Amino acid sequence: MPQPAPASPPALNSFDEFTRLDQVILGRAEHYNAHHTDTSWRLFFYDNVAPVLGRHANASGEELLPIPGQLVDELNEDIAGLADALTGCGVKVLRPATPGKDIDIRSPHWDARATPPLNVRDQTIILGNTIVETPPHVRARIFENDLLKPVFYRYYRDGANWLSMPRPALTRDSLDTAYFTRKNLDVSRATDGESAGVIEGLGLEMVFDGAQCMRLGRDVLVNVANHNHELALRWLRDNIRDLRFHRLDAMADNHIDSVLVPLRPGLMLLRSPAYLKYLPKAMQSWDVIYAPETDDSNFPDYSDLGFVIPIGSRYMDINLLSIDENTVVVNSLYPELIQVLEGRGFTVVPVRHRHRRLFGGGFHCFTLDTVRRGGPEDYLS
Numbered sequence: 001m002p003q004p005a006p007a008s009p010p011a012l013n014s015f016d017e018f019t020r021l022d023q024v025i026l027g028r029a030e031h032y033n034a035h036h037t038d039t040s041w042r043l044f045f046y047d048n049v050a051p052v053l054g055r056h057a058n059a060s061g062e063e064l065l066p067i068p069g070q071l072v073d074e075l076n077e078d079i080a081g082l083a084d085a086l087t088g089c090g091v092k093v094l095r096p097a098t099p100g101k102d103i104d105i106r107s108p109h110w111d112a113r114a115t116p117p118l119n120v121r122d123q124t125i126i127l128g129n130t131i132v133e134t135p136p137h138v139r140a141r142i143f144e145n146d147l148l149k150p151v152f153y154r155y156y157r158d159g160a161n162w163l164s165m166p167r168p169a170l171t172r173d174s175l176d177t178a179y180f181t182r183k184n185l186d187v188s189r190a191t192d193g194e195s196a197g198v199i200e201g202l203g204l205e206m207v208f209d210g211a212q213c214m215r216l217g218r219d220v221l222v223n224v225a226n227h228n229h230e231l232a233l234r235w236l237r238d239n240i241r242d243l244r245f246h247r248l249d250a251m252a253d254n255h256i257d258s259v260l261v262p263l264r265p266g267l268m269l270l271r272s273p274a275y276l277k278y279l280p281k282a283m284q285s286w287d288v289i290y291a292p293e294t295d296d297s298n299f300p301d302y303s304d305l306g307f308v309i310p311i312g313s314r315y316m317d318i319n320l321l322s323i324d325e326n327t328v329v330v331n332s333l334y335p336e337l338i339q340v341l342e343g344r345g346f347t348v349v350p351v352r353h354r355h356r357r358l359f360g361g362g363f364h365c366f367t368l369d370t371v372r373r374g375g376p377e378d379y380l381s
């Protein structure tokens with residue numbers, strides 16, 4: 001299965017999620033020892049954290065939610081395992097710089113403890129030969145991509161194009177709660193005590209994460225769940241003229257890679273049949289593998305470690321990373337999925353990943369595939 005990389009590696013080229021992977025950026029977790037649970041964080045993770053908000057991460061000023069060091073060490077161990085597995089598959093693994101220390105950041109309107117560059121899928125989309133940096137929802141993430149800049153400059157020097165969506169101010173009025181209103185959810189518990197400043201006349205901004213997109217050659221699926229996202233979709237359409245962007249109407253609160261993973265042309269992994277209706281017509285007739293049921297014993301028990309909040313759902317492990325159309329890297333702690341994929345003829349590379357629900361990311365989130373062999377193919381007709 002390991003295939004030699006092409007003699008002179010191409011500059012940035014990544015149009016899809018499944019053609020042969022040659023180069024990838026893999027995130028890192030050093031100094032990920034707290035979640036800064038301000039309003040922007042609580043809203044972003046509301047679907048998962050709502051049940052515990054009242055108990056702890058409320059507006060009482062306890063905004064920094066510590067993560068026990070043992071869990072960060074174990075996460076780093078699992079990421080090292082992922083790096084080895086990718087290298088073993090012949091993939092060149094690039095890493096962001098480390099923050100080196102805990103970093104507190106301050107804008108004119110708020111302050112936050114910076115999030116390390118772990119989920120590198122979220123603040124960038126690679127669209128062919130273009131790096132597109134996206135405008136974060138979570139304030140603590142606003143400078144995260146600085147640590148990817150050494151790698152981005154490398155690709156830029158080799159001919160990549162590089163764009164950034166406008167940086168949001170993320171004031172008190174910037175974020176749209178329409179997704180929750182639509183679902184009749186009261187988010188006042190997340191927004192009470194909001195202390196960020198306001199800019200008169202600004203209102204809702206362009207706010208969007210790369211992980212709201214799923215790339216399929218010349219087509220890109222884009223999850224739009226509120227006006228922040230709507231503005232971003234317009235930006236994508238205006239600035240990237242040669243791809244087709246398909247609006248998925250509120251398929252999820254934000255990211256969609258724990259809902260949908262295209263495995264190869266005509267075959268996708270989907271969280272459940274309820275999500276089919278959000279997809280473009282052409283994809284509704286694709287063959288589907290539905291996420292098999294999993295069991296609590298596959299998730300660590302944190303009860304003796306004090307308080308930790310799962311910010312990710314039980315479906316995080318759908319979030320696999322494809323090496324090619326027949327080879328996938330899957331969490332070894334989701335044996336039910338491994339079995340189904342092997343039954344469908346996939347070669348599965350199992351890698352252990354314990355704390356996916358605490359850090360909000362699986363293998364797709366932790367990686368940004370910068371070089372794949374596919375081009376702007378039309379997979380939807």
Ligand SMILES: NC(=[NH2+])NCCC[C@H](N)C(=O)O
Pocket residue numbers: 048119121122211255256257258311312313314315316360361362364365
């Ligand atoms: N790119 C990512 N960070 N994706 C993670 C998506 C997690 C999703 N909100 C869930 O809880 O299942």
